[in-house]
Amino acid sequence: MNKYKHILLLTAVLAVCASACKKNLEEEPLEQLSPDYVWDTQDSAGVNASKVLNEIYTEIPAGANRIFSASSSENGSDFLDAATDDAVSSSPFVTPVELIATGIGITPFRNAEGGSFGTDIWAANYRGIRKANIFMANIDKVPLAGTLPNGTRLRSAWKAEARFLRALFYFELVKRWGGVPIVGDEVKQITDDVLLPRNSYAECVQYIVSECDAVKDSLRLDPIDNINFGRVTRGTAMALKARMLLYAASTLYNGGNIGTSGPERLVAGYENEDRNRWKLAADAAADIVQLGVFSLQADMVNTFIVANNKEVIFARNNGRGTDIEKANGPIGFAGEATGGSRTSPTQELVEAFPMKNGKPITDPTSGYNPTSPYTNRDPRLDSTILYAGARWLNTFIETYEGGRHKPGGSKTQTKTSYYLRKFMGHFRNQSTYAPHPRNFVMFRYAEVLLNYAEAQNEFNGPDNNVYDALYALRKRAGISAGAANNYGIPQNLTKEQMREIIRNERRVELAFEEHRYWDIRRWKIAGELAKKPLHGLRIKRSEVSGSIDGTKVIVLQPRFLEPKMYLYPIAQNELDKNKNLIQNPGW
16 A cells, blocks of 8 residues: 555545535535536536535634644644744643644654644645545536636636645645655546655745646635635735745755755755745735735734734634634633633743834833833734733733632643733623634735745845835834834844844734744744743732732743754655655654
């Protein structure tokens, strides 16, 4: 049996569709239906074929608390960001995300990402790729009627959606493993020879980029209507292209490979550095800006709780609910208002947020007061983190020792005196939680601006375009323009100085959106960061209202992240099944 035996089983594609599709589903389950029924040559509405397409969408990562143990949901359910310097898991148990963060063992590092992908990320992405190939190979049998407003036939649009999703699954593989086998369009059968070698990193990047270019003009145009929210659009394809090119231009892959020589170096990245790769990334991001259809939400909170808004380019539609609040909200409230307290943001992340004048808190002229550390801070802090004294559920958060929201004892609670606030609704003055959209935003306009600023700075230095992109983000955040109208960003910065500002801006703007984990790897700084302990705050209750008497305490002492861990290892059982595969460097 070859390495794709779990991909090639013919039962994969006709699984039961997502719950959102079941309302119109025929009485007989799809997995029991014949191909002739699914690819119905008389079905001009494509009723059954649409359910197969929807099934491909379910393979997209769900975001939020998706890192869990396959054996016990109690021993997991964490944000991927808890494997970075931005947060730690609040669980009193050792969780999969902690094993990822500390690099203990190969298996957790490789397979402990739960959620819709299950526990084997390699197999799950190839499963999604196979589903897309089956759909594209058969959809032309269905006499699907209708056209999009841009003139594209609906059948061509559906095929383009599946083709994009296939490219997205390849991206999910490449950012973990580097170069992977590209299986092509043909739907392989179990008797076919598919003992494929790994394609080079360069070939994989080119494939993903060319696929995005090929489908973008056949997809729905932006902005998308509410009925089709959650479907892939032209902007989605352009956003994946821009992100792929940004990653490809970054240190880890752009000649800074962890491989030493030969084939292993080629699967780990480009053999040599080429600064023009930054220009390709900058141009791809600029193309999205020039569409003129996306913009920043005035209220950052609404970016995540208003389903269809002009900042969101693409999101996995997870429906409505209060799952994020229930999993991560503070304890200490009555009934359904009490949260699971799963996520503890670190002191390091809190200190990354500048002051409202845009200056870092380390700047002596910033106005930072350590006894009132949350006063006059970047308003994004209030949209991201709940801290001592913040208003929530019609009360003020008490995370001092023994406080209502940090009482001590064995119950899961914050380890750092901070709780997650991002992705939650407007519950400052409410007494309980109410359902709201809880979609996983995979691409949004703020990231596009940050991608552009980074790539343009690396290629051309901190020109006016770089400054303007950062000004737009800080203006939306609520940072004061200041007398110089520069939102706290000094003029005449060097490329290196601007690089640090951009990286910090990504950290605070995109916190808990599954960017930090990959950013510190592509920048090749994860090893250095892993040597530093992470901190929380131990707060004493003060007699003076509004003041904080806090002491930094270590909440996690990360182990050294070996260089080999910049890329995931390929599972030994995959290597055993396919002798044409080579392992990643160092494993």
